[in-house]
Amino acid sequence: MIRVENYIGGKHVSLQETLDDISPLDSAIIATIPRTRNVDDAVQCAIDSQKEWGSLSIDQRADWLDRIADVLQKNIEDIAKLESMDTGKPYEVARNVDAERSVNNFRFFADFGRGMTDETFEMKDAMNYVIRKPIGVVGLISPWNLPLYLLTWKIAPALLMGNSIIAKPSEITPLTAHHFSKLLDEIDFPKGVVNIVHGYGPEVGQAIVEHPDIKAISFTGGTMTGRIVASTAAPMFKKLSLELGGKNSTIVLDDADFESAVPGVARSGFLNSGQICLCGSRILIHESIYDKFVPLLLEEVSNMDIGPVISEEHRTKVLSYIELAKQEGGQILLGGKIIDKPGAWIEPTVIAGLPTNSRTSTEEIFGPVVTLHSFSSDDEAIEIANSTEYGLAGSVWSKKRGRQIAERIESGMVWVNTWLHRDLRVPFGGVKNSGVGREGGMWSLGFFSEAINICVMEP
Numbered sequence: 099m100i101r102v103e104n105y106i107g108g109k110h111v112s113l114q115e116t117l118d119d120i121s122p123l124d125s126a127i128i129a130t131i132p133r134t135r136n137v138d139d140a141v142q143c144a145i146d147s148q149k150e151w152g153s154l155s156i157d158q159r160a161d162w163l164d165r166i167a168d169v170l171q172k173n174i175e176d177i178a179k180l181e182s183m184d185t186g187k188p189y190e191v192a193r194n195v196d197a198e199r200s201v202n203n204f205r206f207f208a209d210f211g212r213g214m215t216d217e218t219f220e221m222k223d224a225m226n227y228v229i230r231k232p233i234g235v236v237g238l239i240s241p242w243n244l245p246l247y248l249l250t251w252k253i254a255p256a257l258l259m260g261n262s263i264i265a266k267p268s269e270i271t272p273l274t275a276h277h278f279s280k281l282l283d284e285i286d287f288p289k290g291v292v293n294i295v296h297g298y299g300p301e302v303g304q305a306i307v308e309h310p311d312i313k314a315i316s317f318t319g320g321t322m323t324g325r326i327v328a329s330t331a332a333p334m335f336k337k338l339s340l341e342l343g344g345k346n347s348t349i350v351l352d353d354a355d356f357e358s359a360v361p362g363v364a365r366s367g368f369l370n371s372g373q374i375c376l377c378g379s380r381i382l383i384h385e386s387i388y389d390k391f392v393p394l395l396l397e398e399v400s401n402m403d404i405g406p407v408i409s410e411e412h413r414t415k416v417l418s419y420i421e422l423a424k425q426e427g428g429q430i431l432l433g434g435k436i437i438d439k440p441g442a443w444i445e446p447t448v449i450a451g452l453p454t455n456s457r458t459s460t461e462e463i464f465g466p467v468v469t470l471h472s473f474s475s476d477d478e479a480i481e482i483a484n485s486t487e488y489g490l491a492g493s494v495w496s497k498k499r500g501r502q503i504a505e506r507i508e509s510g511m512v513w514v515n516t517w518l519h520r521d522l523r524v525p526f527g528g529v530k531n532s533g534v535g536r537e538g539g540m541w542s543l544g545f546f547s548e549a550i551n552i553c554v555m556e557p
């Protein structure tokens with residue numbers, strides 16, 4: 099049994115009141131975590147340490163990021179094991195997606211920081227230059243689906259720009275964040291700059307969002323929670339970045355290359371048991387290839403190695419959508435049932451025959467469930483793709499017309515003939531109810547700094 103502790107001012111601190119961490123693989127209790135309600139101590143430590151950290155040069159901070167990347171790389175197998183145990187995802191996914199990306203987040207921002215160029219704007223009679231100051235103490239809140247991957251995607255740029263941090267991982271998946279804090283100790287990372295607190299979102303998460311000395315909140319999670327976070331933080335004029343939910347369309351055109359489209363569409367629907375905000379869970383297939391494409395897709399999905407969903411509670415939600423789909427007239431082509439063993443297992447599920455405006459095909463399920471729809475023209479495909487409240491991501495599979503379709507989809511990111519192919523320099527984020535702001539490269543550094551313009555005229 100692992101005892102997860104808060105990490106405050108460089109010390110591991112336990113609390114009397116704890117919560118259980120349950121593995122979705124077999125429903126065993128694998129850890130206890132502190133039920134934190136108050137972040138005053140952590141904020142004070144962050145304030146005390148920020149001045150010195152913020153006074154380092156960007157190159158010195160980039161060197162620290164590299165040291166963190168090194169120690170994560172050295173421990174990459176342990177991280178993958180913990181992530182797999184906590185989330186239930188297959189070890190290979192935890193190793194090649196989660197752990198790998200956690201290392202890359204630090205490596206990438208270290209290099210990116212060193213490569214930053216001056217921002218200057220010449221006028222006829224004066225010149226402007228921009229300096230980027232740290233914001234101060236920032237709050238980072240992340241979900242359970244890609245635990246260390248998403249948390250470090252925020253920690254790395256926040257540190258690079260000279261901020262100190264109060265981070266809160268999801269209480270459902272605290273293990274890798276806890277391990278991360280131990281690795282910071284191992285490399286003698288400056289104390290108090292990174293503080294990690296554990297507990298329930300509405301308690302410790304809310305305390306972070308409400309704290310007057312935390313000047314910016316970077317939040318990744320559901321749209322409903324994002325609304326609560328925004329309603330608390332916005333009147334306090336905090337900087338706010340919201341990466342929220344999605345219901346992404348995958349569009350398979352009549353000229354799609356089946357060899358890449360079949361595995362690509364299956365992967366985009368079911369990787370991480372469909373629990374990635376970018377997953378393509380509404381699959382739109384041109385009517386002329388529908389009958390040929392669907393059996394190949396079903397076979398591909400049947401052969402995938404898919405873990406359980408995150409918890410039995412979440413499985414109940416996913417199952418309720420499968421029941422709803424039946425009431426809405428859907429036919430279950432694959433799966434649809436619980437896998438009868440301990441843990442939160444459920445069959446990967448493919449549903450056809452639903453109206454495109456049904457609840458099942460427009461609400462975020464966040465599980466291994468996709469709906470299939472056919473369309474007869476490019477215009478119709480785009481209309482269906484744009485007909486949800488969300489606008490996070492999407493993909494188009496076509497030999498010739500991918501780009502022209504992609505540009506008409508109302509979402510922050512669209513892939514053509516690929517999915518989840520990530521360049522960390524590019525903007526990442528959603529439109530409509532999928533969020534506010536962008537992460538990635540300069541967008542992250544812009545968020546985690548105050549841009550100050552100095553205009554100089556020679557006397």
Ligand code: NDP
Nearest residue numbers: 240241242268269299300303304319320323341342343375
């Ligand atoms: P939640 O919104 O339930 O939780 C996200 C985080 O917010 C958790 O750490 C949670 O804590 C915390 N939280 C909950 N309530 C509050 C509150 N009142 N104040 C502050 N923090 C709070 O999302 P899930 O964890 O269920 O994650 C799934 C969702 O995340 C999906 O909708 C998915 O689409 C979205 N997501 C979006 C991504 C993007 O980049 N756009 C990427 C990945 C996921 P706790 O869990 O401890 O309650």
